[in-house]
């Protein structure tokens with residue numbers, strides 16, 4: 248063997264070693280997913296290095312993925328698309344062109360990205376909104392809320408709340424020909440978090456008369472108290488959303504101060520004064536046996552009260568919708584929850600399903616056994632996966648039948 252072929256062999260082995268990540272047995276298109284994940288990991292490594300050098304904030308590098316995937320608001324034969332503002336908050340609006348005699352349905356969509364990245368104009372989100380508008384003949388509003396690290400909690404929450412409240416005015420609904428009895432709010436990941444939080448807070452807002460028919464929470468993040476749930480332990484290094492990145496997203500939502508991130512990483516961030524909140528996320532009671540597996544529930548370890556006082560956001564139900572009393576769950580609309588087996592956030596969604604069902608809210612729970620977090624992001628070439636299409640179809644079909 249010549250030096251050339253030996254070098255080539257060595258290089259291939261190194262590339263394969265870098266690309267290879269353990270992926271669960273039941274995942275299809277394993278090598279394609281590994282390649283996509285290697286891309287994400289590379290961006291994450293660059294982000295870490297650039298931040299270490301003091302050049303940029305970690306999230307600014309991650310934000311490059313969002314920028315690369317930017318797509319302009321281009322209308323097609325079925326849907327008119329415009330970038331607009333609702334009460335000064337930007338949003339991308341999808342209005343079906345098809346003439347229909349009756350009123351239309353509406354979906355308010357909140358994109359994911361850990362409150363730090365992502366955008367309504369990203370190709371997969373734009374496509375998902377197009378599909379929704381087209382399939383349901385519905386008006387879709389995709390909210391462009393402000394992001395961390397420039398803006399921290401509660402700005403993200405408030406931007407979404409502002410748009411939802413503005414849109415739910417009878418006069419605005421009439422302007423778009425929307426049926427006030429057929430409105431849904433949907434979101435994935437951090438967007439599912441914002442959707443769940445906004446829907447809860449709307450219940451107490453006497454100025455809002457229109458009731459949402461459905462909330463659809465797609466692999467949502469719903470709590471910050473326990474970052475050692477069985478799903479966090481089982482999926483610590485799973486593609487797309489490893490635990491370290493989720494911890495970074497959560498802490499960054501509240502502050503860039505690394506002491507919160509470090510405390511969250513060791514799950515010692517909740518002060519003893521807030522111990523009463525742990526019952527809302529007690530997975531020992533709230534998870535079905537199948538998901539508990541052989542994990543053993545351990546009592547929480549408390550952190551310093553300084554963090555809780557300085558950054559009260561992480562104990563606030565507007566950031567962590569699981570942290571409300573049962574009475575606050577009464578009156579919530581029909582809820583669709585989609586969870587993925589191989590996802591650190593899996594148990595957040597499942598615990599919300601348990602809590603909602605306990606108080607009698609109608610819940611439809613789709614648990615996808617062979618899915619990873621962020622499945623809906625993989626619907627556009629060249630990073631599309633059969634899984635992405637399957638999950639998107641499942642969600643849109645359900646919405647079409649039930650909204």
Ligand SMILES: *[C@@H]1O[C@H](CO)[C@@H](O)[C@H](O)[C@H]1NC(C)=O
Pocket residue numbers: 323324325381
């Ligand atoms: C428009 O709608 C029709 C019928 O649903 C569909 O076949 C076509 O692909 C859609 N066009 C676009 C650009 O999505």
Ligand SMILES: *[C@@H]1O[C@H](CO)[C@@H](O)[C@H](O)[C@H]1NC(C)=O
Pocket residue numbers: 525526529531532544547
């Ligand atoms: C959680 O539930 C378990 C089992 O029911 C119980 O022993 C434990 O005290 C609970 N912990 C908290 C903090 O609620």
